Amino acid sequence: MILAIETSCDDSAVALLDMQGNVLTSQISSQTELHEKYGGIVPELASRKHLTTLPLLIRYVLGEFDIRLQDLQAVAVTYAPGLIGSLLVGVSYAKSLAWLAGVPLIPVDHLEGHLLAPFLDHKDLRFPYMGLIASGGHTHLVIANGLNDYKLIGKTIDDAAGEAYDKVAKMLGFQYPGGPIIEKLAGECEKPTIEFPIPLKGKKTLNFSFSGLKTAVRNKAIEGDLYVEKKELISYDDFAKWPESDKKDRVRDIAASFQQVVVKIIVQRFEKALKQYPMKDIVLTGGVASNTGIREGLQALAQKRQKRFFFPDSKNCTDNAAMIGYTALQYFGDRRFIREDHLRMNASSKSPIGQLVVST
Ligand code: KG4
Ligand code: ZN
Numbered sequence: 302m303i304l305a306i307e308t309s310c311d312d313s314a315v316a317l318l319d320m321q322g323n324v325l326t327s328q329i330s331s332q333t334e335l336h337e338k339y340g341g342i343v344p345e346l347a348s349r350k351h352l353t354t355l356p357l358l359i360r361y362v363l364g365e366f367d368i369r370l371q372d373l374q375a376v377a378v379t380y381a382p383g384l385i386g387s388l389l390v391g392v393s394y395a396k397s398l399a400w401l402a403g404v405p406l407i408p409v410d411h412l413e414g415h416l417l418a419p420f421l422d423h424k425d426l427r428f429p430y431m432g433l434i435a436s437g438g439h440t441h442l443v444i445a446n447g448l449n450d451y452k453l454i455g456k457t458i459d460d461a462a463g464e465a466y467d468k469v470a471k472m473l474g475f476q477y478p479g480g481p482i483i484e485k486l487a488g489e490c491e492k493p494t495i496e497f498p499i500p501l502k503g504k505k506t507l508n509f510s511f512s513g514l515k516t517a518v519r520n521k522a523i524e525g526d527l528y529v530e531k532k533e534l535i536s537y538d539d540f541a542k543w544p545e546s547d548k549k550d551r552v553r554d555i556a557a558s559f560q561q562v563v564v565k566i567i568v569q570r571f572e573k574a575l576k577q578y579p580m581k582d583i584v585l586t587g588g589v590a591s592n593t594g595i596r597e598g599l600q601a602l603a604q605k606r607q608k609r610f611f612f613p614d615s616k617n618c619t620d621n622a623a624m625i626g627y628t629a630l631q632y633f634g635d636r637r638f639i640r641e642d643h644l645r646m647n648a649s650s651k652s653p654i655g656q657l658v659v660s661t
C-alpha cells in the first residue's frame with residue numbers, strides 16, 4: 302500500500318493505492334471557498350489551510366480502510382513545482398510519516414504526475430506519446446518517451462491556459478476557478494460572434510501565448526461595458542439567476558468566442574507538432590483537460606490524423622494525489638532512482654521538466 306500526498310497549490314489531496322497502482326481512495330479537500338472571492342489563490346492562506354486540513358485528511362483516509370502505519374510500503378509526495386509554502390507542508394508531513402513508518406519516501410514532480418495521470422484510467426496507453434499539460438500554472442507540450450525521459454517541445458511564453466481562463470472569468474466578474482464557469486457560459490452560446498486574434502499565428506514555434514488574447518478579451522469587455530473591476534466576484538449560480546437580457550447573452554458570447562480561440566490554439570499546436578514528431582498517441586492532461594470543447598477539438602484532430610487520443614477522467618485532470626501515487630509507484634523499487642537520504646529531500650518551486658530545453 303502506498304500513501305500519496307499532494308499540496309502543491311490550493312487543494313490538499315491524499316490517496317491510497319495498492320502496489321499494482323489500483324486506487325483505493327483519492328480524497329481532495331478543496332480550498333476554493335477560501336480563495337474564490339479574491340479571483341485567484343492567495344499563497345499565504347493556502348499553506349496555512351494545508352497545515353490544518355492535511356493531517357485530518359490523512360487520518361480520515363487511513364481510518365476509512367483501517368490502515369496502520371506499518372501497513373504502508375511507501376509514502377509519495379509532490380516536492381515540485383508549486384507554491385513553496387504549500388509544498389513544504391506536504392513534504393514535511395510526508396517525511397515524518399515515512400520516517401515513523403520506516404518506509405521509503407518517494408518525491409514526485411507534479412508535472413510528471415499530470416503527464417502520467419491518463420494511465421490511471423487507460424490501461425492501453427503506452428509510451429511514447431505527445432502530451433499537453435494544461436493547468437493553472439503550466440502549458441507544457443511534451444514528448445513522453447518513457448519514465449523520466451521527457452522532451453519539452455513547447456511551452457507558454459506568458460500566461461498558462463488555465464490562468465487565461467481564470468483571468469478572463471475575473472474580468473467578467475466571476476470567481477476563481479474561472480475555467481469551469483467559462484466552459485458553462487460558452488455552452489450557452491449557440492454561435493460565438495467575436496473574432497479574437499489567434500496568438501503567434503504564422504510563427505514557426507510550438508510555443509503558446511495567451512496574454513494577447515486576454516488583452517483582446519479585456520478590450521472587448523470594456524467596449525461592451527462588461528468589464529468588472531474590484532467588485533464582488535460572483536459564481537455561475539449567481540449569474541444563472543440574472544433575468545435573461547442582452548447583457549447576459551453578450552457575456553456568454555465573449556466566453557464562447559474566447560474558448561473557440563483556445564480550442565483553435567491547442568488543436569493547431571498539436572497538428573503542427575505531429576508533423577515534426579509523428580506520434581501514434583496524443584494526451585491532454587491537467588485541470589484544463591476537463592474542458593469538453595478542447596477535448597472535442599482534439600478528438601476530431603485525432604480522428605483526422607488517425608491517432609489515439611487519451612485524457613484522464615475529470616477527477617484525475619485537476620490536482621489530485623492518485624496521479625502522484627501512481628507516478629511514485631513507477632519509480633518504486635527501481636534501483637536507478639533510489640535516493641540516498643530522504644530526510645534531506647527538499648521542496649522546490651520549479652520543476653525539472655519545466656527546465657528542459659525547448660527544442661524549437
Ligand atoms: O491542474 P490544476 O487543478 O491545478 C494546477 O496545477 O494549476 O488546474 C487548475 C486550472 C485552473 O486554472 C482552472 O480554471 C482550470 O484548471 N480548469 C479549467 C476547467 N476546469 C479547471 N479550464 C477550462 N475548462 C475547465 N472545465
Ligand atoms: Zn496541477
